[in-house]
Amino acid sequence: MSIPASTRAERAFTRAEPDARRQSLIEACAQVLAHNGAAGTSVRAIALEAGVSPGLVGHYFAGIDALVAATYGQVEAQVSAALDSALAQAGTDPRARLDAYVTASFAPPIASGELLATWIAFWSLVRSRPDIARQHDEQYARFRARLEALLAACGVAPARLRHTAIAVTALVDGLWLELSLSPGAFSAAEACAIARAQLDALISTSRSAY
Amino acid sequence: MSIPASTRAERAFTRAEPDARRQSLIEACAQVLAHNGAAGTSVRAIALEAGVSPGLVGHYFAGIDALVAATYGQVEAQVSAALDSALAQAGTDPRARLDAYVTASFAPPIASGELLATWIAFWSLVRSRPDIARQHDEQYARFRARLEALLAACGVAPARLRHTAIAVTALVDGLWLELSLSPGAFSAAEACAIARAQLDALISTSRSAY
DNA sequence: ACACTTGTTATACGATCGTCCAACAAGCAA
DNA sequence: TTGCTTGTTGGACGATCGTATAACAAGTGT
Known part of the structure; x- marks a missing residue:
């Protein structure tokens, strides 16, 4: 049922410098805030914008409030x-x-x-x-x-x-x-x-x- | 299984003038905004504050945005x-x-x-x-x-x-x-x-x- | 007394939320 | 090569979201 790993065309995994990743998440947060407004700014939307899985946001920031504060x-x-x-x-x-x-x-x-x-x-x-x-x-x-x-x-x-x-x-x-x-x-x-x-x-x- | 109507001690139903009800919902919205902030302001929280069922909010306002606008x-x-x-x-x-x-x-x-x-x-x-x-x-x-x-x-x-x-x-x-x-x-x-x-x-x- | 209108309740529904976690991939040390 | 560390994934989880809706309660006109 599951797709064999060999058929994966896209590289879903790319490791980045922690600082660079933090930075890209901050920029994605700013983008989502600008496009969707405060109400439409969620962890998932930010992760999507950054081209990253949702779980990674929690890995770098305690919560979405902390990410917003960092973005500010x-x-x-x-x-x-x-x-x-x-x-x-x-x-x-x-x-x-x-x-x-x-x-x-x-x-x-x-x-x-x-x-x-x-x-x-x-x-x-x-x-x-x-x-x-x-x-x-x-x-x-x-x-x-x-x-x-x-x-x-x-x-x-x-x-x-x-x-x-x-x-x-x-x-x-x-x-x-x-x-x-x-x-x-x-x-x-x-x-x-x-x-x-x-x-x-x-x-x-x-x-x-x- | 269901509780017979006769055992209901509280009067859960009180009809109000449409304008008065609108007004009380607006005041509840202001209260919730003041206490919980914009992020914590939901239809349910407002209905709870107004002592009213959640569905009633939708009966008087098209959505929560409209209620916020009315509150403003x-x-x-x-x-x-x-x-x-x-x-x-x-x-x-x-x-x-x-x-x-x-x-x-x-x-x-x-x-x-x-x-x-x-x-x-x-x-x-x-x-x-x-x-x-x-x-x-x-x-x-x-x-x-x-x-x-x-x-x-x-x-x-x-x-x-x-x-x-x-x-x-x-x-x-x-x-x-x-x-x-x-x-x-x-x-x-x-x-x-x-x-x-x-x-x-x-x-x-x-x-x-x- | 009766049907009828309408404000109101309670609940159900699907969607989306934030968080968590086991599995996995890449780099590094030995 | 082998084992270890760590960034990363992707999905599961329970909670909460906004909305829709059937049942119900109180007036109101007849």
């Missing part, structure tokens, strides 16, 4: 790298650097409906899983700290640094979220213009507080 | 009512009304980790379901339109009205989101202060554009 971590690293790249191309003028850092969030690969699915899936775990809440807090703190440095270089008063960074982070997050959720409401170019205008207003008033 | 609609109505109430208590000064409208988003019942679960569950449906995307767009447009009216009363130039409203909406959304996701990052009072400062900056610069 990788997405965050990519976003961070994109911001770094924007910063590197911005030259030395403090204000230009700040603008580049902020507006990079509204261009690919950061502003993308596909990334949003990963973010939402991650957010849905924050409230119930303390470890994931900590991961989120760390990512948020990191983003804000870098923003504070850029703002300080633009002459924002130290006493206002914290609140200004929170404000800019909220603005960027809000614009990015809406841009990803419904691209028709306003354009990426508008988001950049809005953010720049807001930065103008914030920096001038904050500088006057010296 | 109700939450949005509650938020809108809370904002109206804040506006009603704000008096007649345009700037005070704007402040009240904006900062109300950072106080109960709007700023709440429980509400966040409903929002996230709804967001996760936006990308794949056009009808839900439309519902989201309408809600967003409604909020922004009211904000535009309040900003216009504060002297914001008409040409800047649209961008200013988008900016304030993004700021409020970003602050609200972070406040709900990780209450430890900053306090509600800080969010209010940040929003007020931002409004100051926006209105003064926008007024100067006359």
